[in-house]
Amino acid sequence: MPKFGIIAFVSLAILAVIALFVPSGAVAAPAGSISAGDTAWMLTATGLVLLMTPGLSFFYGGMVSPKNVISTMFQSFIAMGLISVLWVVVGFSLAFGTSFHGIIGNPFSYFMLRGVSEAPNPAFAATVPFLLYALFQLKFAIITPALITGAIAERVKFSSYVIFIGLFSLFIYAPLAHWTWHPDGFLHKLGVLDFAGGTVVHMSAGYAALAGAMFLGRRRSHLKRELHVPANIPYVLLGTGLLWFGWFGFNAGSALGANASAVLAFATTNTASASAALAWIFFDMVLGRKPSASGASVGAVVGLVAITPAAGYVTIGQSLFIGTVASVISNLAVYIKTKSTLDDTLDVFPCHGLGGIVGMIMTSIFAKDVGLVYGQTKTFYAHLLGLVIVSVFAFGGSYILYKVTDLIQTLRVSHEDEYLGLDLSQHGESTEH
Secondary structure (H helix, E strand, O other), X not given: OHHHHHHHHXXXXXXXXXXXXXXXXXXXXXXXXXXXXXXXXXXXXHHHHHHHHHHHHHXXXXXXXXXXXXXXXXXXXXXHHHHHHHHHHHHHHHHHOOEEOOOEEOOOOOHHHOOOOOOOEOOOEOOOOHHHHHHHHHHHHHHHHHHHHHHHOOOEOHHHHHHHHHHHHHHHHHHHHHHHHOOOOHHHHHOOOOOOOHHHHHHHHHHHHHHXXXXXXXXXXXXXXXXXXXXXXXXXXXXXXXXXXXXXXXXHHHHOOOOHHHHHHHHHHXXXXXXXXXXXXXXXXXXXXXXXXXXXXXXXXXXXHHHOOOOOOOOHHHHHHHHHHHHHHHHHHHHHHHOOOOOOOOOHHHHHHHHHHHHHHHHHHHOOOOOHHHOOOHHHHHHHHHHHHHHHHHHHHHHHXXXXXXXXXXXXXXXXXXXXXXXXXXXXXXXXX
């Protein structure tokens, strides 16, 4: 780890010096071009989305074993630092820079956010500063790799994790964001709808989680079939509350203004999450299980995931249906996973991966005027094709990046470190007093 620290620190220092000499290329906003209301809402939404990452840290941190709480929570927090820097340097350019055949943005379009100023860019958001749009999108880029951590928790080396999420952000997330949200992106032109990130965020994280769980293999405790006891269920409830609250910025903020679309997304988001939380515990009761706080929390998050791509395109009634169906599907998937040898520690793929897939398909069925229930087939077929492309790219690409990372720095901790717990072995800290 000392060698990694030296390389990481020197790299950051070099970037810091380079940043001093990059001109801003700022352009003043023309008078009357910015809506104060839209800007105020987007500033709020941007803050709400950032809050989701600490919320995720509590959500995941409460679920792992007591000796891995700090390490799991810290993996979310470190994403806020690393991805923020990468996004400023080149990530935003790759996702939203001048398009190269609808596949990737020019990395020098907005290098160090040069030219991303307080003036609006009508191609992306016509009534708010372009810089605010870049910051809003940054928060999505932060939480996506953080979501992956739940699948590889309790056995991944910290330095290797940092390398992987950096590679994932540049080579998986940025291209998917470009394909889907850039006006010239090929999935966007194909007709794939993703209001707030079901495909870009949750499917990509879900498939990367599945690839990571397969690549890293099973924990020693999982091999021995030891009973897993979550460290702190109140943390899970707190994390769920922060995620639910922050998700209003995630979905309603994706309307890019204080408008009717934002209100609809707000309503569908709350309804889907509520119905999914209830569906999870009621379905558990049907199967003879006790209704649990952790089950309701997971169900609520599955509902949030599933409604994300559809939030501004469907009715409130349809959102209730989407949340319920996604919750039951994920519940069954979690049960099937427990009977398998797959060690996805916190069920990231059954919940985020499948939740995103369900949401993507439901969007193509119910999207206003262009969905299957309105007699249109083009959107449905576009989404099926997009589903295949994204699945292959996100899973295959992530698996390759795990291999590359492992060649640079071994991904998995030693058996001794795993037994000791990552809190002490990786960070020298402990929740025990």
